[in-house]
Amino acid sequence: MSNATVDEILTLIDRLPESDRQRLDEALDLRRESEWQKAAVQMRREAAERGIDEAAIDTAIHEHRYGS
Numbered sequence: 297m298s299n300a301t302v303d304e305i306l307t308l309i310d311r312l313p314e315s316d317r318q319r320l321d322e323a324l325d326l327r328r329e330s331e332w333q334k335a336a337v338q339m340r341r342e343a344a345e346r347g348i349d350e351a352a353i354d355t356a357i358h359e360h361r362y363g364s
Contacts, residue, residue: 309317343353 309320312320343349
């Protein structure tokens with residue numbers, strides 16, 4: 297997608313009535329959530345294949361935040 301196309305889309309969005317912009321925002325939010333969920337499933341699968349469980353992840357985050 298070219299920048300001109302992106303700019304054209306943004307211009308069209310700016311021209312939408314507020315109710316349509318809200319519907320667009322909601323649809324994009326749902327799409328982002330769906331993509332995140334799919335990625336999370338894949339990442340959990342890869343972590344499990346490597347022997348990394350939720351407890352190990354929690355421990356690593358805690359150690360990163362607060363030191364060991």
